[in-house]
Amino acid sequence: MAEAPSRANRDVVLVVDDSPDTLSFLTEAIERSGATVLVAVGGDLALALVDEITPDVILLDAVMPGLDGFETCRRLKAKPQLAGVPVIFMTGLSETEHIVQGLSAGGIDYVTKPIAPDEILARIRVHLASARAAQSARAALDTAGRTLFAVAENGTVLWSTPQAGRLLAGLVADPSGVFVLPLRARDWLRGCLDGVAAPLTLTDRDGAAIALSFIGRTPDEVLLRLSREEPALGVERLRARLPITGREAEVLLWLARGKSSRDIGEILGLSHRTVTKHLEGIYAKLGVENRTAASIIAARHLQD
Numbered sequence: 001m002a003e004a005p006s007r008a009n010r011d012v013v014l015v016v017d018d019s020p021d022t023l024s025f026l027t028e029a030i031e032r033s034g035a036t037v038l039v040a041v042g043g044d045l046a047l048a049l050v051d052e053i054t055p056d057v058i059l060l061d062a063v064m065p066g067l068d069g070f071e072t073c074r075r076l077k078a079k080p081q082l083a084g085v086p087v088i089f090m091t092g093l094s095e096t097e098h099i100v101q102g103l104s105a106g107g108i109d110y111v112t113k114p115i116a117p118d119e120i121l122a123r124i125r126v127h128l129a130s131a132r133a134a135q136s137a138r139a140a141l142d143t144a145g146r147t148l149f150a151v152a153e154n155g156t157v158l159w160s161t162p163q164a165g166r167l168l169a170g171l172v173a174d175p176s177g178v179f180v181l182p183l184r185a186r187d188w189l190r191g192c193l194d195g196v197a198a199p200l201t202l203t204d205r206d207g208a209a210i211a212l213s214f215i216g217r218t219p220d221e222v223l224l225r226l227s228r229e230e231p232a233l234g235v236e237r238l239r240a241r242l243p244i245t246g247r248e249a250e251v252l253l254w255l256a257r258g259k260s261s262r263d264i265g266e267i268l269g270l271s272h273r274t275v276t277k278h279l280e281g282i283y284a285k286l287g288v289e290n291r292t293a294a295s296i297i298a299a300r301h302l303q304d
Helices: 020-032 043-049 069-077 096-104 117-143 162-169 183-193 231-241 246-256 261-268 272-286 291-303
Strands: 012-016 036-040 057-061 087-091 109-112 148-151 157-160 200-203 209-217 222-227
Touching: 012 020, 012 043, 020 036, 020 117, 036 043, 043 069, 057 069, 057 117, 069 087, 069 096, 087 096, 087 117, 096 109, 109 117, 148 162, 157 162, 162 222, 183 200, 183 209, 183 222, 231 246, 231 291, 246 261, 246 272, 246 291, 261 272, 272 291
Parallel strands: 012 036, 012 057, 057 087, 087 109
Antiparallel strands: 148 157, 148 222, 200 209, 209 222
16 A cells, blocks of 8 residues: 655645535545645635645635635735646636636636535646646756746736746835836836847846846746846857957947947946947948847847
């Protein structure tokens, strides 16, 4: 007989439902499978509980008094530590509009009542396996030094590798625990989605420059990368890879970081006219006609 998992290694399942009968039934079935069950009889209690303990999966009743399941799910998924935690809705509502509402709120699955024990346990196993595969992939990216994260189109952070999370913490601070890109970065994100993908330079709370780059998108998320790179290293890389002078490399680096000609002049101690002449030389050598095209070429070489 297989040995039961120790309490420390058990999966943690949070069940959110206002029905005592449902809670009793699910607690018994899930505990028999070897998992640990946490119970919340309302959405507000669930939100408070997850700040203390992060579950591996959440079973959530859609219809509850006060804060309903759909709004509860939206608030749960806004918490960074729950971004990758599967939420399975449970309800007697079976119309398509309710299913769509649950999935739009952040749920990954939808089970109609009455619930069959074998079915709910099977769904828990499947979604736990998928979630862990995703977590392993992100951990591998982090180990490789990849500071990647994903956002929704409105700039809300959906997930991040641990290293990216540390950089994000220096850029966005919200007591509610909901991480959203700064306004300037959200404006930049809209440009990326419209096809303009030159990196953006942001400044963290310590005054350090952090480059924000667009990687790609899926139907549900936009993949971005953060990088903290010393200007001297970037200049050297551009000078080695492109047919430009050292001073032109300095100008191009700051251009790729979203700086205006006036800003570049102040950073490098150059007049506006001198910056303009350097830009004209850069455009001619790179075979482009504007700063956006030059920025994209520079970004490609800086990211390699």
